[in-house]
Amino acid sequence: NAGVTQTPKFRVLKTGQSMTLLCAQDMNHEYMYWYRQDPGMGLRLIHYSVGEGTTAKGEVPDGYNVSRLKKQNFLLGLESAAPSQTSVYFCASQKGQGNLNQPQHFGDGTRLSIL
Amino acid sequence: QKEVEQDPGPLSVPEGAIVSLNCTYSNSAFQYFMWYRQYSRKGPELLMYTYSSGNKEDGRFTAQVDKSSKYISLFIRDSQPSDSATYLCATRNTGNQFYFGTGTSLTVIP
Numbered sequence: 001n002a003g004v005t006q007t008p009k010f011r012v013l014k015t016g017q018s019m020t021l022l023c024a025q026d027m028n029h030e031y032m033y034w035y036r037q038d039p040g041m042g043l044r045l046i047h048y049s050v051g052e053g054t055t056a057k058g059e060v061p062d063g064y065n066v067s068r069l070k071k072q073n074f075l076l077g078l079e080s081a082a083p084s085q086t087s088v089y090f091c092a093s094q095k096g097q098g099n100l101n102q103p104q105h106f107g108d109g110t111r112l113s114i115l
Numbered sequence: 116q117k118e119v120e121q122d123p124g125p126l127s128v129p130e131g132a133i134v135s136l137n138c139t140y141s142n143s144a145f146q147y148f149m150w151y152r153q154y155s156r157k158g159p160e161l162l163m164y165t166y167s168s169g170n171k172e173d174g175r176f177t178a179q180v181d182k183s184s185k186y187i188s189l190f191i192r193d194s195q196p197s198d199s200a201t202y203l204c205a206t207r208n209t210g211n212q213f214y215f216g217t218g219t220s221l222t223v224i225p
Contacts, residue, residue: 004158031211040123043159043203043215050211058212090158094211103149104213106158 002026006091006107013081013114021076021110023091030096032074033058033104034066036087043090049074081114088112116141121204121216130225134191138204138216141185148180150189151203153218159203163189194223 004025013019023032033048045058047066055066063085065077074093078085088111092104121138128134136150147166151159163178165171165187171178179188187204201218208214 033213035215040217042119042121042217043205043213045212048212092158103161103164106160108156108158 004091004093004105004107006089006110008110009108010111011113013078013112015081015083015114017081018077018079019081019112020078021089021091021112023074023076023093023107025072025074025091025093025105027093027095027105028071029093029105030071031094032068033092033094034064034074034076035090035092036060036085037090037109038087046076046089083114086112086114118142118145118214119204119206119216121219123217123219125220125222127222127224128194130194130196130223132194132223134189134194134198134221134223136189136191136202136204136219136221138187139185140187140206140214142206142208143182143185145206145208147207148178148187149205149207149213150176150178150187151205151215153201153203155200162202196223196225199223 007022034046035043044060049068052071067075088109091107094104095102150163153159168182175192177190199222203218204216
């Protein structure tokens with residue numbers, strides 16, 4: 001049982017390059033989230049999705065785009081990477097709104113450096 | 116003002132000590148409160164989930180919420196070296212957006 005899998009685990013980019021981070025979950029969860037974690041800032045929500053084909057902005061969405069074409073996958077895109085986007089990115093999934101006690105399940109993160 | 120404030124530590128205690136971790140939050144409408152544990156180079160994992168005020172106990176862990184002062188706490192009894200990690204407090208709004216503290220780094224010394 002893999003849970004939430006993020007690829008790649010590490011990546012170094014040059015300013016202006018683009019890339020896509022992939023999150024895959026095998027728990028049939030409805031909700032998926034992308035966070036970034038920076039020292040002294042904690043986890044901040046970038047975008048989230050409450051179901052296949054839906055996306056919504058979180059706290060820090062600028063410079064990122066997302067897509068949820070399949071229920072099990074949530075993609076985070078950086079169109080033109082900037083040094084300020086150097087961070088650790090975490091994906092999380094959650095069963096759904098029906099049970100208020102449902103926890104978020106996190107992947108192990110993607111460490112991204114923008115030079 | 117951030118939704119959740121947390122002292123980053125670091126906190127270092129001897130094995131067997133009682134650990135107290137604390138957070139404050141800003142919005143009195145928040146009803147759901149969580150504590151996550153995050154080991155180095157891993158994602159956060161849920162430890163405790165509480166609703167409204169009161170205490171919740173799970174083994175050596177106790178979560179406490181005081182809505183009158185907007186204060187949430189996690190107590191760890193008989194701390195073990197395996198408890199060494201970063202602990203994140205979190206809350207959520209009714210729209211299912213989660214807000215996390217910055218995390219407190221804990222080291223339990225054998």
